[in-house]
Amino acid sequence: MKDLGALLEERFGLSPRAIHLLEGYEDKTYRIDSPKGRNVLKTHTAKPGVIHHLTLENEFVQALDESLPYDFPLPLKTTDGSKWEPYGQKLIRLLPFLEGDFLAEVTHTDKLLESLGTFLGKVNQVGMSLTPETVLTGAPAWDLQHLPFHKQNLNALEDPKDRALIEYYLLQYDQIVEPWRYSLRKCLIHNDANDWNVLTQKGTVSGIIDFGDMCYSWLINELAVALPYVLAEREDPLRVAGIVIKAYHREFPLKREELELLYYLIAGRICMSLCNSARAAKLRPESDYIRISELSMKQLLHKWISISPEAAANCFLEAAGLETLEFNEADDYISRRNEVIPRSLSLSYSHPIVMKRAAFQYMFNNRGNRFLDAYNNIMLVGHCHPGVVEATTRTLHRINTNTRYLYSEILNYSEHLLSYFPPKLNRVFLVNSGSAATDLALRLSRAYTGRDKILALKNGYHGNTLAGIAVSHYKHKKGISYPDTLLCPMPKAFGSGLPDDGSAGSYFTKFAKELLAENPGQVGAFIAEPVMGCGGQVPLARGFLPEVYNDVRLQGGICISDEVQVGFGRLGSWNWGYEKHGVIPDMVILGKPMGNGHPIGAVVTTAEIGGAFDSGPEFFSSFGGNPVSCAAGEAVLRVLEEEGLKAHALDTGTYLKAAFHELSTRHKALADIRGDGLFLGVELLDPLGKPNTALAQKLKNELRDSYILIGTDGPCNNVLKIKPPLPFNQANCDELIGQMGRILENLPDS
Numbered sequence: 001m002k003d004l005g006a007l008l009e010e011r012f013g014l015s016p017r018a019i020h021l022l023e024g025y026e027d028k029t030y031r032i033d034s035p036k037g038r039n040v041l042k043t044h045t046a047k048p049g050v051i052h053h054l055t056l057e058n059e060f061v062q063a064l065d066e067s068l069p070y071d072f073p074l075p076l077k078t079t080d081g082s083k084w085e086p087y088g089q090k091l092i093r094l095l096p097f098l099e100g101d102f103l104a105e106v107t108h109t110d111k112l113l114e115s116l117g118t119f120l121g122k123v124n125q126v127g128m129s130l131t132p133e134t135v136l137t138g139a140p141a142w143d144l145q146h147l148p149f150h151k152q153n154l155n156a157l158e159d160p161k162d163r164a165l166i167e168y169y170l171l172q173y174d175q176i177v178e179p180w181r182y183s184l185r186k187c188l189i190h191n192d193a194n195d196w197n198v199l200t201q202k203g204t205v206s207g208i209i210d211f212g213d214m215c216y217s218w219l220i221n222e223l224a225v226a227l228p229y230v231l232a233e234r235e236d237p238l239r240v241a242g243i244v245i246k247a248y249h250r251e252f253p254l255k256r257e258e259l260e261l262l263y264y265l266i267a268g269r270i271c272m273s274l275c276n277s278a279r280a281a282k283l284r285p286e287s288d289y290i291r292i293s294e295l296s297m298k299q300l301l302h303k304w305i306s307i308s309p310e311a312a313a314n315c316f317l318e319a320a321g322l323e324t325l326e327f328n329e330a331d332d333y334i335s336r337r338n339e340v341i342p343r344s345l346s347l348s349y350s351h352p353i354v355m356k357r358a359a360f361q362y363m364f365n366n367r368g369n370r371f372l373d374a375y376n377n378i379m380l381v382g383h384c385h386p387g388v389v390e391a392t393t394r395t396l397h398r399i400n401t402n403t404r405y406l407y408s409e410i411l412n413y414s415e416h417l418l419s420y421f422p423p424k425l426n427r428v429f430l431v432n433s434g435s436a437a438t439d440l441a442l443r444l445s446r447a448y449t450g451r452d453k454i455l456a457l458k459n460g461y462h463g464n465t466l467a468g469i470a471v472s473h474y475k476h477k478k479g480i481s482y483p484d485t486l487l488c489p490m491p492k493a494f495g496s497g498l499p500d501d502g503s504a505g506s507y508f509t510k511f512a513k514e515l516l517a518e519n520p521g522q523v524g525a526f527i528a529e530p531v532m533g534c535g536g537q538v539p540l541a542r543g544f545l546p547e548v549y550n551d552v553r554l555q556g557g558i559c560i561s562d563e564v565q566v567g568f569g570r571l572g573s574w575n576w577g578y579e580k581h582g583v584i585p586d587m588v589i590l591g592k593p594m595g596n597g598h599p600i601g602a603v604v605t606t607a608e609i610g611g612a613f614d615s616g617p618e619f620f621s622s623f624g625g626n627p628v629s630c631a632a633g634e635a636v637l638r639v640l641e642e643e644g645l646k647a648h649a650l651d652t653g654t655y656l657k658a659a660f661h662e663l664s665t666r667h668k669a670l671a672d673i674r675g676d677g678l679f680l681g682v683e684l685l686d687p688l689g690k691p692n693t694a695l696a697q698k699l700k701n702e703l704r705d706s707y708i709l710i711g712t713d714g715p716c717n718n719v720l721k722i723k724p725p726l727p728f729n730q731a732n733c734d735e736l737i738g739q740m741g742r743i744l745e746n747l748p749d750s
């Protein structure tokens with residue numbers, strides 16, 4: 001075979017002085033220096049698909065070159081007028097070397113962004129005017145119409161947290177983009193206006209190279225592909241996108257639905273780029289080129305997830321001068337709600353929020369505002385985590401039935417869940433809520449011990465059923481009291497005047513001992529949360545639980561740990577709160593985070609206690625343990641393990657606690673900072689040392705106005721509750737602390 005130099009001489013009339021191989025994906029690209037100047041030479045495999053692509057590319061580039069005052073890589077002809085030349089198994093093409101700096105190399109001024117929009121609008125206008133005889137499907141890896149192609153590449157991504165974000169957007173694509181598949185406008189698009197393909201001169205776009213990914217796709221994909229590269233590393237990505245879109249729309253008007261879907265398509269392109277670079281990195285670990293935009297795309301992905309799709313749609317619609325999305329006011333909802341829902345179901349905040357959607361640690365209201373969720377412990381692995389969404393919907397599409405049949409989901413999940421407990425706790429009853437679990441635990445303890453009396457803690461909360469409320473001083477203190485419940489004062493070291501080195505614990509134990517002594521041999525069970533949630537994020541005083549467990553057992557009772565709030569690794573160092581206290585209960589109540597929002601709860605207990613119903617009443621729950629709920633529970637455990645969320649809770653919680661301590665040096669109102677992992681409480685006192693309920697409410701409401709969600713609780717409602725979805729990260733902690741600091745600065749006496 002002739003060498004390249006000789007071929008160039010003979011077929012293109014060039015005498016190359018130097019031939020440099022440039023970096024690229026699959027086809028080879030060379031820079032040719034000759035007395036006639038610089039050229040680019042590209043090699044392609046001579047397959048029918050490639051020839052089809054090159055034919056259409058020539059048609060498109062020719063049309064662009066003829067109609068627009070920009071630089072395009074129009075191939076140079078061979079001496080006999082052909083646009084390519086066979087070269088062994090390959091074809092070669094000679095292209096002009098386009099002058100200019102790449103978009104990646106220059107500052108993205110507003111003028112430059114505007115010129116990018118104008119340029120892409122013009123390119124697409126030409127693309128739309130062509131009616132190619134044959135349609136060119138893009139490589140599925142790079143055509144946004146085929147985003148689901150990347151489901152198979154997810155495993156190439158090393159970080160499971162990145163993978164979760166990508167899976168999230170793949171599922172959103174299925175829900176939101178897919179229904180438009182057959183109605184979006186299509187045309188030939190360049191499909192790769194990335195910042196190393198777009199050329200600029202004197203601060204405006206001057207041309208584009210590399211039509212290798214050109215395809216017949218949704219028109220809006222041109223923008224979706226181009227935008228991530230100008231949005232990356234920008235503080236205000238929506239403003240930047242708005243400039244490009246406005247200019248584009250002036251050249252070539254976009255349709256409403258195209259702009260409404262653009263948020264998801266941009267997300268799709270970011271995901272696609274990350275999947276492709278992860279896959280390519282596995283195949284060619286030595287190449288840096290293929291990972292060129294990985295870091296900035298990753299950062300953009302993590303930023304994009306915190307942007308409301310509604311806010312993005314409105315920004316894009318506004319840029320195009322189209323009417324923005326409509327939303328209803330909270331008042332409309334409140335008046336409707338008051339007509340049908342009793343007022344005892346309270347609303348949060350003085351200005352309640354109309355929530356529209358949520359993703360991981362973020363929630364979005366109907367107006368497109370993004371709220372940082374520092375409060376919802378139910379969404380343990382993150383709002384709408386794709387692992388849970390996918391597992392539940394997949395099962396729901398196949399079967400949902402009850403425990404009267406045999407199916408693998410309940411067995412897999414029960415085995416997996418029980419592996420988190422010591423061998424003694426080896427039976428599980430699955431129900432649909434924490435309350436149902438408490439109720440069942442109390443019934444079981446009665447059946448097992450034959451006793452009615454329950455020892456519980458003041459300010460505890462265990463559920464909303466009749467029996468649950470009976471043992472929940474937190475709620476029943478305002479109404480009826482229950483004679484069978486014996487209440488021990490809340491064993492809270494802070495404020496007791498005793499240190500939490502065992503002294504406070506043994507002080508509170510005395511009350512339990514007295515109650516047991518007054519009711520000799522009558523207490524069937526002792527129920528307690530290891531860290532009291534509704535009581536105000538109170539870790540039980542050190543030493544209290546081991547001693548009370550011992551006393552209760554000595555008089556023939558059993559011990560129940562309510563792990564509904566704190567279970568599943570949230571505490572960082574332990575899976576379950578009882579581990580913190582060095583005890584093993586006889587029964588454990590689970591709920592809230594167990595299904596990441598799917599209604600599932602459980603009682604985990606010993607074989608003996610679990611057998612208490614074996615002769616006598618049958619236990620059946622229509623929904624408890626159904627395949628869909630078990631799939632949710634299993635997905636939660638899998639995500640916890642894969643994403644290492646327990647360790648993450650420890651790291652993030654330690655960071656946040658330290659930041660609260662630092663804040664408390666400037667604001668004495670933050671009197672006690674307590675808790676473990678991502679289950680923290682901040683107790684607020686006034687200068688006289690009294691509960692500062694007003695400040696707690698003010699902080700909660702002002703944080704809400706700064707788009708951060710936290711709760712307040714405790715008997716005086718003066719404790720800030722922080723128990724976010726576990727994807728909550730250090731940047732989120734900084735935001736929370738920064739806003740709290742700002743609010744406190746403006747308050748006297750804080």
Ligand code: PMP
Nearest residue numbers: 433434435461462463564565591
């Ligand atoms: N136990 C504790 C500790 C709780 O916090 C709750 C709910 N707040 C429950 C039980 C009852 O759970 P559910 O609301 O799922 O019935």
